[in-house]
Amino acid sequence: MLKLFLWLRYLRKRRIVFLSITAVALSVSLLMVIASGFTGFIKAYEQIAVDFVGDIVLQPPRKFPNYPVLLDRLEQLGVVEAAEATLEGQGVLYLGKGNVRAVRIQGIDLARAARVTAFKSSLLRQKDSPDEPSFGMAGEPNTATGFVGIAVVREPDEETDEYDFNAAEEMIGKQVVLTTGSVIEQKEPSSPPGETQFKRRTLQFTITDIVFTGFYQVDKNYIFLPIERLQKTLYPEQQPVAELIQIKLSLGADAESAETQIRGVWQGFVDDQLGGDRYLKEFVEIETAVEMQSQYIGEIRKQMGLLLLIIGVVSASVVVLVSCIFYMIVTTKRKDIAVIKSCGTTSASVCWIFVGFGGCVGIIGSGIGVVLGCIITENVNSIERWISIVSGLKLWKSSVYMFSRIPNEVNWFWALPIVVSAIAAAAVGALIPAIVAARTKPVEILRYE
Amino acid sequence: MYKLILATRYLLKRRITYFAVLAVALCVFIVVVVMTVMAGLVGEFKQKNHDFSGDCVVGSESLVGFPYYEDYVKKLDASELVEGVSEVIRSYGLLSLQGRDRTSGVEIMGLDPARHSRATGFGDTLYHRRDDIAQAFVPSYDANLPGCILGIDLALERDPNGEYAYDSSPRRIGFSISCFPLTARGALAGAGTALANTKTFYYSDHSHSGLARVDDSIIYLPFDEAQALCGMSGQTKRINAIHVKFKPDVPLKAGCEEARRLWSIFKAEKANENQAYLLDTVTVQDWKLYGRALIAAMEKEQLIMGVMFGFVGIVTVFIVLVVFYMLISHKSKDIGVLRSIGVSGFDIIELFSGFALMVGLAGSSLGVLGGWQFLLRINSIERWLFEHFEFQVWDRTMFAIGDIPSAISPRVLAMIVLLAIAACLIGALVPSWQAARLKPAETLQVNQL
Numbered sequence A: 001m002l003k004l005f006l007w008l009r010y011l012r013k014r015r016i017v018f019l020s021i022t023a024v025a026l027s028v029s030l031l032m033v034i035a036s037g038f039t040g041f042i043k044a045y046e047q048i049a050v051d052f053v054g055d056i057v058l059q060p061p062r063k064f065p066n067y068p069v070l071l072d073r074l075e076q077l078g079v080v081e082a083a084e085a086t087l088e089g090q091g092v093l094y095l096g097k098g099n100v101r102a103v104r105i106q107g108i109d110l111a112r113a114a115r116v117t118a119f120k121s122s123l124l125r126q127k128d129s130p131d132e133p134s135f136g137m138a139g140e141p142n143t144a145t146g147f148v149g150i151a152v153v154r155e156p157d158e159e160t161d162e163y164d165f166n167a168a169e170e171m172i173g174k175q176v177v178l179t180t181g182s183v184i185e186q187k188e189p190s191s192p193p194g195e196t197q198f199k200r201r202t203l204q205f206t207i208t209d210i211v212f213t214g215f216y217q218v219d220k221n222y223i224f225l226p227i228e229r230l231q232k233t234l235y236p237e238q239q240p241v242a243e244l245i246q247i248k249l250s251l252g253a254d255a256e257s258a259e260t261q262i263r264g265v266w267q268g269f270v271d272d273q274l275g276g277d278r279y280l281k282e283f284v285e286i287e288t289a290v291e292m293q294s295q296y297i298g299e300i301r302k303q304m305g306l307l308l309l310i311i312g313v314v315s316a317s318v319v320v321l322v323s324c325i326f327y328m329i330v331t332t333k334r335k336d337i338a339v340i341k342s343c344g345t346t347s348a349s350v351c352w353i354f355v356g357f358g359g360c361v362g363i364i365g366s367g368i369g370v371v372l373g374c375i376i377t378e379n380v381n382s383i384e385r386w387i388s389i390v391s392g393l394k395l396w397k398s399s400v401y402m403f404s405r406i407p408n409e410v411n412w413f414w415a416l417p418i419v420v421s422a423i424a425a426a427a428v429g430a431l432i433p434a435i436v437a438a439r440t441k442p443v444e445i446l447r448y449e
Numbered sequence B: 001m002y003k004l005i006l007a008t009r010y011l012l013k014r015r016i017t018y019f020a021v022l023a024v025a026l027c028v029f030i031v032v033v034v035m036t037v038m039a040g041l042v043g044e045f046k047q048k049n050h051d052f053s054g055d056c057v058v059g060s061e062s063l064v065g066f067p068y069y070e071d072y073v074k075k076l077d078a079s080e081l082v083e084g085v086s087e088v089i090r091s092y093g094l095l096s097l098q099g100r101d102r103t104s105g106v107e108i109m110g111l112d113p114a115r116h117s118r119a120t121g122f123g124d125t126l127y128h129r130r131d132d133i134a135q136a137f138v139p140s141y142d143a144n145l146p147g148c149i150l151g152i153d154l155a156l157e158r159d160p161n162g163e164y165a166y167d168s169s170p171r172r173i174g175f176s177i178s179c180f181p182l183t184a185r186g187a188l189a190g191a192g193t194a195l196a197n198t199k200t201f202y203y204s205d206h207s208h209s210g211l212a213r214v215d216d217s218i219i220y221l222p223f224d225e226a227q228a229l230c231g232m233s234g235q236t237k238r239i240n241a242i243h244v245k246f247k248p249d250v251p252l253k254a255g256c257e258e259a260r261r262l263w264s265i266f267k268a269e270k271a272n273e274n275q276a277y278l279l280d281t282v283t284v285q286d287w288k289l290y291g292r293a294l295i296a297a298m299e300k301e302q303l304i305m306g307v308m309f310g311f312v313g314i315v316t317v318f319i320v321l322v323v324f325y326m327l328i329s330h331k332s333k334d335i336g337v338l339r340s341i342g343v344s345g346f347d348i349i350e351l352f353s354g355f356a357l358m359v360g361l362a363g364s365s366l367g368v369l370g371g372w373q374f375l376l377r378i379n380s381i382e383r384w385l386f387e388h389f390e391f392q393v394w395d396r397t398m399f400a401i402g403d404i405p406s407a408i409s410p411r412v413l414a415m416i417v418l419l420a421i422a423a424c425l426i427g428a429l430v431p432s433w434q435a436a437r438l439k440p441a442e443t444l445q446v447n448q449l
Helices: A002-013 A017-053 A067-075 A110-116 A165-169 A216-221 A227-234 A255-273 A278-282 A294-315 A317-332 A334-342 A347-378 A380-391 A412-429 A431-438 A442-446 B002-013 B016-053 B069-078 B113-119 B223-229 B252-269 B276-281 B292-330 B332-340 B345-389 B410-436
Strands: A056-059 A080-096 A099-108 A145-149 A175-185 A196-211 A222-226 A244-249 A285-288 B056-060 B082-097 B103-111 B147-151 B174-179 B197-207 B218-222 B241-246 B282-286
Touching (some): A002 A347, A017 A294, A017 B292, A067 A080, A067 A255, A080 A227, A080 B082, A080 B103, A099 A227, A099 B103, A110 A244, A145 A216, A175 B082, A216 A222, A222 A227, A244 A255, A255 A278, A294 A317, A294 A412, A294 B016, A294 B292, A317 A334, A317 A431, A317 B016, A334 A347, A347 A380, A347 A412, A347 A431, A412 A431, B002 B345, B016 B292, B069 B241, B082 B113, B082 B218, B082 B223, B082 B252, B103 B113, B103 B174, B103 B223, B147 B174, B174 B218, B197 B223, B218 B223, B241 B252, B252 B282, B276 B282, B292 B332, B292 B345, B332 B345, B345 B410
Parallel strands (some): A145 A196, B147 B197
Antiparallel strands (some): A056 A244, A056 A285, A080 A175, A080 A244, A175 A196, B056 B241, B056 B282, B082 B103, B147 B218
8 A cells, every 4th residue: 555655656746757657658659560560561461462362372383284173172172162273474465555564464263263362352343243253344245354453554643652543444444455475385397396485475355344452563563364265365275274273261271281181182183184293293382372471471570570679679778767767766755765664664665666666657658658559550541641741751652562551450469578578677677776775774864964 | 167077077977877878879879770771771772773774864654765866866975964875775575485384574675785884884784794795795605696684683593692693604595575566656566466576585694783673674685676676666766765974073963954955955856857746755864863763762761760760769868868857956066056156057057968968979979889890790790690590681582682781871970979969968958957947045055965
């Protein structure tokens, strides 16, 4: 009770204590904002990987045929909810007068893609439609159609970094020309066996929807075509092939066990359908979407760790601040301490009063810091917009930081160690003054001079 | 004189001031290291951009380009301010390695290597033909084959140390390059399968500019070949840009003004030509404006880091404030004596401000010394960490960074030291003002002594 009384009194009477509370709050809020920002970015990056490629990706070392058989077998596994085959390529897209873009082409089965990935939610025109998404144009089933990423047709505004969705949607219905190519085996009698040649292919298609994922790399670089159309364009004289299998797992399925089962299905498929090709069996990569990004995400985590370390080291000077303030309190309150000791309070209790007060300062400061950190993190996009309006400086651009919006989810997992460290730092800072207070001799202090 | 004596005495005798000095030193140390590295990275990036584009770029964003450039180039060549001029073709194309079933979208840059090396730092980026730039497009294994120069990341792999596996001479590799020829109206030249031009070039050298976006996406072709491939070599030839280097003693602004003046004259002369409308899309930009999208992003990062450490610096202000507050509380008798012998309030403020200046100088000096020593060894420390713990600050296989920049900029250093001193002066302001307001009669009372 005495401790609580003294803590409250020092809080009310010694205004300089608020300085240490402010310092703790500032440090905690800065660390929380940094940790939340980085972890939010990592989470968004991992999520976009899952949204774009599904839970697990099966990538053989080269293209392979008969993939519908593989898809059926995979979907028979209890751990697999849906599977989709894709074909990838690169090309150059002619959009209009003088407007030519380098693009990455993905051939997809749209019905399957909607089950494996979150592709439908990124279609500007069809995302809210109750029907299954479709490449087709109404009334023209034979017309070649496709989707393009929004930044392929319209870059975001230079100043606001916002897309003009209306202008982008005006591209729907427009005919564009894609140049791509494939390597085929030479068939002339005079050619040596196995000699290959790059064959240029062009495809005119009509844009029937715009893709906006919020991830700049996809929105800027990708176009999507029906896989059958892309197969016929690239390999007109061959049976349909696929390059990648994207898999969505059933709810609650364990990824590691699923990978093992999928590998078993693949091995069986290669034995039955592809002549038991050892190269295909040994060099296939089966990994989760998150594992595919592990190198890049590892780098982001490292940068986060370094920044938190640097800021943490500087914030450790809060220990010094608390120490100085408490030392000041102890030296000015010597008579109080002497009176308390003369009433029978032990040195340990006196020490504990000040260490506990240090902890209180840490708790109050951390609490304010956490609240401040939450407010800043959750409103970071509004703050960034405000800074942009006031200063004309656009801090966050999707072309630089990949996402259209700054991740703004508070990471409570990091909040706990930050708060605990802040409280511990404040308590440690109070230690030396607490020892000085504990060593006070009432006789010397209360002597009348 | 007494101010200097007292300030020095407080600095040396009062151990509490060591805390303030250490706090300032710690903050200055961290800010010096972080800002030096950031400034080094930004400076290197800017320099690489400058080397890539030359001093000034006269060009059009449109892939159609502009015509009648020969006359303008003659004017530039004749100008006393200009040292080098290089006409350039820029477009997008599809690159395919002979015999491989992979295509990639690339940016094509058609140039004359000797002329381009006089206008930019291109010659210094070459490897095999560095000493004979005019032969850059001549493969050493067969002088009759049309050569091409690849961005280094298109040609070679990097090891974990960031080192490339150089060959003693270029390997005989053929690349098939396809791109769209465009008419002066921006429409596709040709129809059907002739919509794209394709030609095979042979690897003759690689270029290492140090810019990731350049080294992993640009292929350099002989000027005439690129002009033909992009459909710009018709009756009225077109190009996309002219890179200009001014003489060393010519200020950048003056040089660009001259280029702009010559362009206005040239444009007026060509006003009645058939394709004069294409000259309206051409701009004259210095290298900073030309690369602003990327340079601005780096400078913004630097600014954000600076602001973040500014918040951290607030903790330093608090520590100095508390230390001075404590000091002044203990020195109230001294202050009372000084006031009683006629020292004014302003002199008291000056005394403690001078003391704050000494704390700032002492702390800054320690911090700068520590930072300088750390920066001298930063790359050895990173190499040691990599050898023993496989830890690198930046993964060299992912980031286009060589050694960590460690050259301290005097400008950056001066700014940090000034800010540290300013922080100390601000921190000492309130306590100094309170000290100045102390009344001798109150402080020198018997019961206060």
